[in-house]
Amino acid sequence: MFKIFKLVIIIITFILIKTETSYSSNSLIDVDKLELKISDDLGDEEILERTYLKSFNKLISKIVLSKDYPLAQSEATQDVIKDMVFSYKLKDSRNNDNINDQRDYVEVNYKYDKLKVYNFLRKLNISFSSASEIEVSIFPVLVINNNLNIFNNFFYENWLDQNENQSELVTYLLPAEDLDIIDFFKKNSDSYNQINLNDPVLNRESKNIVLIFFEEKNDVLSIYLKSKILNDNKVQNLRFNLSSSKKSLDYNFIINVLKKNISDTWKLKNLVDLNIPLNLKLNLEIKNLNESTEVFDKIKFIEIIEDYKVNLITKDKIILELKYYGNLKTLQEKLNEKQIEMFEKNFEWFIRKI
Numbered sequence: 001m002f003k004i005f006k007l008v009i010i011i012i013t014f015i016l017i018k019t020e021t022s023y024s025s026n027s028l029i030d031v032d033k034l035e036l037k038i039s040d041d042l043g044d045e046e047i048l049e050r051t052y053l054k055s056f057n058k059l060i061s062k063i064v065l066s067k068d069y070p071l072a073q074s075e076a077t078q079d080v081i082k083d084m085v086f087s088y089k090l091k092d093s094r095n096n097d098n099i100n101d102q103r104d105y106v107e108v109n110y111k112y113d114k115l116k117v118y119n120f121l122r123k124l125n126i127s128f129s130s131a132s133e134i135e136v137s138i139f140p141v142l143v144i145n146n147n148l149n150i151f152n153n154f155f156y157e158n159w160l161d162q163n164e165n166q167s168e169l170v171t172y173l174l175p176a177e178d179l180d181i182i183d184f185f186k187k188n189s190d191s192y193n194q195i196n197l198n199d200p201v202l203n204r205e206s207k208n209i210v211l212i213f214f215e216e217k218n219d220v221l222s223i224y225l226k227s228k229i230l231n232d233n234k235v236q237n238l239r240f241n242l243s244s245s246k247k248s249l250d251y252n253f254i255i256n257v258l259k260k261n262i263s264d265t266w267k268l269k270n271l272v273d274l275n276i277p278l279n280l281k282l283n284l285e286i287k288n289l290n291e292s293t294e295v296f297d298k299i300k301f302i303e304i305i306e307d308y309k310v311n312l313i314t315k316d317k318i319i320l321e322l323k324y325y326g327n328l329k330t331l332q333e334k335l336n337e338k339q340i341e342m343f344e345k346n347f348e349w350f351i352r353k354i
Helices: 002-020 044-063 066-075 078-084 114-123 154-161 179-187 247-268 289-299 328-337
Strands: 028-037 085-092 105-113 134-144 147-149 170-173 209-217 220-229 232-241 278-285 305-313 317-324 340-345 348-353
Touching: 028 044, 028 114, 044 066, 044 078, 044 085, 044 105, 044 114, 066 114, 066 247, 078 085, 078 114, 105 114, 114 305, 134 154, 154 247, 170 247, 220 247, 232 247, 289 340, 289 348, 328 340
Parallel strands: 134 170, 134 209, 278 348
Antiparallel strands: 028 105, 085 105, 134 147, 209 220, 220 232, 278 317, 305 317, 340 348
C-alpha cells in the first residue's frame, strides 16, 4: 500500500513539474540587469523602447559566435525582437525606500522565448552556443629581449578595463603580484611556448588558464596565446600592425579582439546545431522521491533540452524522453554541470544524481 501511495505522489509531482515548466525557466532565456539613466517623467514604454535593442545585443553576444553578430543584428528588426521577448520586469530606483540606494536609474530584466530565439537563428543558419558562465585566470605577459614581464605592462594593467561588446560569459581573474609567479616566468623565459598549463602556480584561482605573450618589433605586435578551458587546450599565433602615434588605442583594440577570441573559443566548445533536434530515452532509477524530483528540477534549467516527457513509471524507474539539440557528449557535459551523471548500461542510457 505504501508503494502505491509513493507512486501516486511521484506521478502528481511530475504533473506539477510539467505544468510549472510549460512556460518556465526551461522555455526562457534571461537577459538581466540592463541599467538606464532616467528622469522622473520617463514612462515604462519609453524605458522599454530604450532598452529592448540593448537587451537583444547582450543576448546575441552570449549565444552566438562574434562572426555571426552582424547578420543577427541586421536581421533583427524592432518587431522581430519584441516578438521574441516573453516578459520584462522593471526595478525602479526612484521607488526605493533605501536612501543610500536612490540613484537615477532603472534596471530592466528581460525574458526571451527560447523557441522563438532558436527559430530566428535557425532561419539565418546561425548555430546556438549553450556555453555557461566561467571564470578564467588570465596571464598577459610582455616579452622584452627574452625577459617576461607580467605585472608591469599595459595589457595587465588595462585588461579588466576594456569591456567593449563583451558577452559576460567569461569572468577574468588577474593574478595579484606574487614572487612565485615572477620566479615561474623567469624560469620559463627561454621556452615560454613550452609552459605546462597544469602547473600549480597557474592554477591557484581557476583551472581554466589563458597565457598571452606579447612581443613588439618594428610596429608589429606578435602574440602567442595558449589556453586550457575545461581541459580543452588550444594554441594560437596572431599578429597586429601598430600605429606608432596611437599605440594605446591599438593596444585597447587588441585587448577587445582577444577577449572576443577567448569567448568564441568557449562558445565553439558548446555549439549546438538547431536544425537537427534529437530524441533520447533515459532511465531514471527511483531511489527516493526527493532525489527524483531534484533531478527533474535540474533538467529544466538545461538550455539545450527543448522538452521532456514521462513515457513510463514503474516501481523501480522512470523512463523519460528528451528532445534536445547538440550531441550526446554535449548533453552529458550539460547534465554533469548540474551534478547528474549520464551513462550507458546494457545498450540503454541512464541518469542519476551524482
